[in-house]
Every structure is written in C-alpha cells, then in structure tokens.
Amino acid sequence: MDQVRTRQRPAAEATAELIAVIVAVTGEAPRVLTIADGSALPSGPFEVTHRSLQAGMRSWVEQQTHHPLGYVEQLYTFADRDRTRTGKRLVAISYLGLTREARTSDEPGVTWQSWYRYFPWEDWRGGAPAMVETIGTRLKAWAEAADDATTRRDRLRRIGATFGPTLNEELILQRYELLWEAGLVPESPTAREPIDGLAMTHDHRRILATGIARLRAKIKYRPVVFELMPPRFTLLQLQRAVEALAGRLLHKQNFRRVIEQQDLVEETGEITTETRGRPAKLFRFRRDVISERAVAGSKLPLAR
C-alpha cells in the first residue's frame, strides 16, 4: 500500500554519472589513471545501452583511456547539491578499479599520476613528510579560531585522531575532509593559501581519497594487491607494492612470513638477478585462492 503510494508520485528525474578511480602500482609509485592532464578522473553518464553500472563504467574508461580493466568494485554514490542542473539531480556512482599500467595511452590528456601528487602528506615511507608539521600548525590555528569551546575541542580531537603520531593510513578521507574544512585545499570555499597537493575538478580529489582509503583498508584482509602485480614477482616487489599503497614501510621478514603462511603465492622455480644483492625467487599468485577463500581473509602485516 505504501508501495502504491510511492508509485503514484511522479518520479524525479536524475542523471547518473559514473566515475572511476583506476589504480596501478608502477615501480614504487601508486598511480591513478586520469584524464585532462591529471585534473580529472575518467567519467561519463550511465546510458541506456549499458548493461549495468559497472559495465557502463568500464565502457567509459576504455573509451576515454583505451585502458583495459581488471578487478572493479563499487565505491560510493553521492548527490551534490552543487551538481544540480536544469532542475534535475545528478547522482554520481564511483568505482575503484585495479589494474596494471599498460602502454601509455595515446589519447590526449590521459596520464597516470602518482596519487601522492594529490596527497603529498600521505606518503610516510620516508618518515613523516616535512609538510605534515606545517599542516599540524595550520590546523591547530584553525581549531583555535573556532567561536565556541565545543567546536574548538571537537576540531582538536579530530586533528589528533587523523594527523596524530600513530597515523592511521586508512583515514586519508578524514584527513582530506579536515583540510577542506580548514580551508587548506584550493577546492575549499574558504581556501586561503592552500598547502601543496594537486587539486582536481569537482570533487574528484575527494573521490580519489575515498578510493585510496578503501584500497588501503582492503589490502589488509583481501588478496587484492595481486591485481596490481605482474604475473611473476619477488616477495620484495610485492612488499614494495603494498608499501606504496599503504604509504608506510613494513618489516621485511614478517611480511614474508605472513605471505608464505597464507599460501597466497607459489614459487615459479625461477630466480631473478635483476636486482642488486642476492637473487630472489620469483613467485606467482595462486589465482585459485581467490575462489577458495573469496571469503576467508588474506591478511597483510599492516596492523599497528
């Protein structure tokens, strides 16, 4: 009955847009596929010809970047008030895709960018980035500038939780939002002398942050890193990839221990001498574990 009532109302018109965060790891850099020379994520409207949302997203990415996609998962859906046009609502559905960087597309404007160009304060592999101190100072100033004590305390608490010494790499979105609120990024309406870091159109940088956060969380319990690896790799290469994504370094021996005891990889029998030092065994991902434990976890030594 309420169903019926629902049906009687004129359904509101809307436009659905598909936005993709496509990630690869090349060398030791986590990279994201962009269009418009790094200032936007691949995107396009959901059309009648698309079999599904995901299919539509794949089609746009392939059309705009000529890059094939592998693993894909939905991220988040939002409707900005700012995105309203001609009385219709614009709903944006974002996806996270994992792939390996192929030949540079010859499409104009299509480039792979290290995601740390957009979030330079997120790369802690070489210790805390210098700018973190500046950020801390400016955030505190912003917190102190609050009108009432409650807001002030709340801001300080959030600063401590997101930029604290025990930095949690999954909180990238919360950190970005804090910077946005504090007017430290150019996209912010209250921006004043923004800090370093490339911006993107609309809320694409925010969507990128969402994708990174999801990925940083997911590598801890699902074997998704392997979607970013070449067919054969050494354990150190695997570790470097995880470190690139997480933005922090890991204990080598423990990393190997966990990977091996998880039975996620198997030796190919080959050995590489391409690196310095003692030659390393090459491994391959045991694809079958994906089905085996689509469920069970994969666990990486990323706990804190």
Place this chain on the structure above:
Amino acid sequence: MDQVRTRQRPAAEATAELIAVIVAVTGEAPRVLTIADGSALPSGPFEVTHRSLQAGMRSWVEQQTHHPLGYVEQLYTFADRDRTRTGKRLVAISYLGLTREARTSDEPGVTWQSWYRYFPWEDWRGGAPAMVETIGTRLKAWAEAADDATTRRDRLRRIGATFGPTLNEELILQRYELLWEAGLVPESPTAREPIDGLAMTHDHRRILATGIARLRAKIKYRPVVFELMPPRFTLLQLQRAVEALAGRLLHKQNFRRVIEQQDLVEETGEITTETRGRPAKLFRFRRDVISERAVAGSKLPLAR
C-alpha cells in the same frame, strides 16, 4: 578534453530510487522495518527537494513508517536491467539504518519482522537449522546437474565455501545468491519447489541480505551495536543483541572481557533484578568513544 567530450554527449535520463534497510533488535530477534505487510522495504524516489540522498531516504522512511531514524550508512547502488521503464534507467541506492523499535506505527502495512523469517537458514543460535541439511542436498544436486565439469566443480566449491561447516555469518549474500541461482527461492526465474523463507518484491530480499551482511561485518570492528540498544543495558543483553545479529552464540566470559577492556561502556551504578539469576550491573554506552575512535576499532569476539 576527454572531459569535454563527455559533456557533449546527451546525458541519459535515469530515475533514482532510495531503499532502506532499517534494523532494530527487540528481545532476541533482529528485526527489519517493512511496508506492505512484510513484502517490501521502505523506499521512494530521490526528489529535487531532498537535500541529499541520505536526507531523501530519511524522509521516505519517516513518511512511510513514521519511524525516526538514527545511525544510517549507504549500502550499495545498482541498476537492474529489469528495472528499466519507459526507456529510462532506474538506479537504486540502498541504505542501512540502525534504530530502536518504537511504538508500532499505525500506518497500514508497516510492520517489524524478524529478518530470520526471510532467511531462516541464517539463524544458527540454536545450532544448524534443520533446513540446512535439505539445502545442502538440493544444492549438491544442482551442482551435479551442471553440464560441464568446470561448472560442477565451481558450484561445489561455492557451496562448500558458503554453507560449509565453518559457516561464516557474513556470507549471507553469497548464500542467498547461490540459492537464487540454484532456483531454491521463489524470486529466481528457475525456481522449483522453493525452500522456506519469505520473499519480497523486486530484489528487496537481496538488498536485505546485503544490509545484514554489512551489519554482521561491521559489528566486529565498529561500535554500532549500541545504536540498537536501550540507554541502559546489562552485558548479557548486549551479548544477546550481538548474537541475534550474528546468528550465533558467543562465549560469555570472553564477550565481557572484550567489551570491558575496550572501554566502550561504563557502569551506571544501577543494578537490575529483572532477570532470573544473580542481578546484573547496568551499563551505558560511552557515546564519547564514537568520536574518540571514530577510527579505531571496537572489536567484538566474533572471530572464528
């Protein structure tokens, strides 16, 4: 530039629908708010007047059920081909809401239902439900009936992973999908002698499964159970609520140990004698931890 190309294409029309999975725990039953006498979830179109997707969803639920909402989070967005009407695409955005069951709404058709009426095979609190064996038999028959060996092996693997002895309560969606594929639920196009369990219109039962899966996963690392509890409760009541959601029993002493060492609750100083046995202390949730560790986890002894 690719951006520009995107803009030049005529944006496809779509209709966005909001669907809500509203959960409460009453007594020892996890309940879901339904309309149409249990056959549908509250839902309605996203309209221009809605400030945001979430606001729209709240407004529909309140309008259809007169039930106030608390905690809410987005679940998933999908576009069924079947949902196409008049050449437009229908995008459905689903939400999960947690609340406490208030007075029964006087709206006709609005009822709270135990979610195990829809998924009777998911309640393992009293041991494996009798129907699980039947399900296993029928699923195996379905697997064996596959044309080629690969499909057969794959089906058996999935059956083992989802209905295996070490049943993982989070896989409720995968189990439902398997039953759907095997034609064991009435919604399935290949349905034949469906097993027990109430169906819902469209894919609402599937959305409910998604919501339950999310909630079962989330209670393990975020203090969301408290959204479902009264202001003051005993630790056993809290445990019963978690068990109701997870569909399985927990070790009492360990449960208390974890809850207490997490500092999630504090004693009210009161004692209740409303239950049998030794009177229990009443606790209240420390609301402030939500902000304290919006981040950090809460962890419940639900690991396996």
Place this chain on the structure above:
DNA sequence: GAGGAAATGCTCACTTGGAGCATAAGGAGG
C-alpha cells in the same frame, strides 16, 4: 678479494582470542 645489498632462517617476548573452572548472589519451590 672485500664490501654492499638482498634474500632467508630463526628466536623471543608479548598480545589476542578461545575455552573452561570456580565462586558469588538473587529468586523459586519445598
């Protein structure tokens, strides 16, 4: 041939998580 860089093996101290034993404290029934 020496030194440097990585790969590998192993140890140790601690933390967590799953189980179970034992005791305490009300209420109900006799």
Place this chain on the structure above:
DNA sequence: CCTCCTTATGCTCCAAGTGAGCATTTCCTC
C-alpha cells in the same frame, strides 16, 4: 530456612598471531 537453578563475575591456561631483531647466505660491483 534450605536447596537448586540461573545468571553474573573473576581468573587461569594455552595456542596462534605479531612486532623486532640477529645471523647467514649469495650475488654483484669495485
């Protein structure tokens, strides 16, 4: 009033998991 039943609470044990390091091995470069 006494006994039994039920639930609340305290604690102990043990196994598995995790964070840090030490020690060796094996190539390459100089």
